[in-house]
Structures are given as C-alpha cells and as structure tokens.
Amino acid sequence: MGLLDGKRILVTGVLTDASIAYSVAEQALAEGAELALTGAGRGLSLTQRTARKLAEGLPVLELDVTDAAQVARLAPALQDLGWDRVDGALHAIGFAPASCLGQGMFEAGWDDVSVALHISTYSLKALAEAVLPLMGGGGSIVGLDFDATVAWPAYDWMGVAKAGLESASRYLARDLGPRRVRVNLVAAGPIKTMAAKSIPGFQAFEDVWSVQAPLGWDVSDAVPTAKACVALLSDWFPATTGEIVHVDGGFHAVGA
Secondary structure: OOOOOOOEEEEOOOOOOOOHHHHHHHHHHHOOOEEEEEEOHHHHHHHHHHHHHHOOOOOEEEOOOOOHHHHHHHHHHHHHOOOOOOOEEEEOOOOOOHHHOOOOOOOOOHHHHHHHHHHHHHHHHHHHHHHHHHOOOOEEEEEEEOOOOOOOOOOHHHHHHHHHHHHHHHHHHHHHHHHOEEEEEEEEOOOOOOOHHHOOOHHHHHHHHHHHOOOOOOOOOOHHHHHHHHHHHOOOOOOOOOOEEEEOOOHHHOOO
C-alpha cells in the first residue's frame, strides 16, 4: 500500500524532468496518488510535454498564480476532471527577474522586486486559495524552499522572497489549521534545475555543499527532497504544520 493511495494531489512547477516538482510527481505516482499538474504562460506547453514522461493522459491545467481569474477557475477545472476534492498540493513556484539575482540589493527596482515577491511569495496564498474549495475534509499544502535564515551569495532578492515564503507559510498554517489544512515547507539543498541555472555563481553552492553537508549532497538527485514532500503530503504528519523540513544533507546544522 502506497503512502498516497487514494489521494488526489495537485502539483505545480513541473517544467522539465530535472525539476524538483517532476521528482515529487514521480514519487507521488509511485505511492499511489492520482495527479493533476499545472503550468503557466509559455511554460504550459513544456509542462504538457513533460507530463507525458510521467504518465499517459495526465491532466495539465493552466494556472498563472498572478492572475486572479485563473486562480478562481482552478477548482471548477478540477471538478470538470471529476475531482470532488484535493487532498494535497505542491507549491513549486518561483521566479525573479535577472536584476534581482547576482547583482546585490541595489540594482533591482521595485517593478522587478514586486514581480519576484508576487510569483515567489504571494503565490503560496494564491495556491491555497485556489484549492481550498476542494479541501473541505482537510489536506496538506507543501512548498519548496531554500533556507532563508542567512544571506547567500548571489541570491539577493530571491532570498528575501524565500524569507517571505517562510513567514507566509506560518501565517497560512495558523489560518488554515482550524480547517484541518496543514501548510509546510521543504528546504532543499541546491539541485541542478532550470531555475538553478538562472542563479549566477550556482557552482559555488555545489562546491561548498558537497564538502560541508554531514551526509554529503548530490546536486543531481532530487529524490530525497521529493520523498520528504510526499511524506508531508501523506497522512503520516497529521499534527505537523507551519514547519520547515530541511533536506540538505544536514548543511543547515553545521558551521564553517
């Protein structure tokens, strides 16, 4: 029996088979989940192509988290698929304009910073809002994070956005707890994804992580992160919410 047998899980953020979200979807399917994916804008066709690598006929719905109309249409679209409920949702959504990464804190203006915060932070609330109509029996929302307790090289405004994501997850956990909806984050170590390629100096993260992490770290292996997400989407953490689970080989726990 799989951890997610009988569960209906919505997965955002599947762009390529190197995406962390792809690995989560793969693990969720292996654990018995019924899945639907979402994509947005120019990435929608990419998600549709990648979905075929996961399973034939896997539904892909359009969801631009910055478009209130699309957020409102998500629950009806899932109902059109025959879904009477959503048991879990993965938030794997993040973006920052180039000026927000690798150029310090003074290069980006508010127009660019606001885009980063809208897509990378506020979107957690938007996704929760989108699935809540189908979470009447409770459920689990899991977001992907990169530890925001310190300032990282080159991460700049995306680091600020992730700090906001961490805070937002706690406030959403507070507000959604009475509805039996859990909200947690998984803070992964660096993984070679399409998003990682947009971070200047990503190689520096790779080099230091493999040396410093007590358990070691493989930047090409998203499976440990995916398994943590699947566990949090399952019924095995019924009393855990507002939490950040680190899946980083233990890097966060050690000093220089």
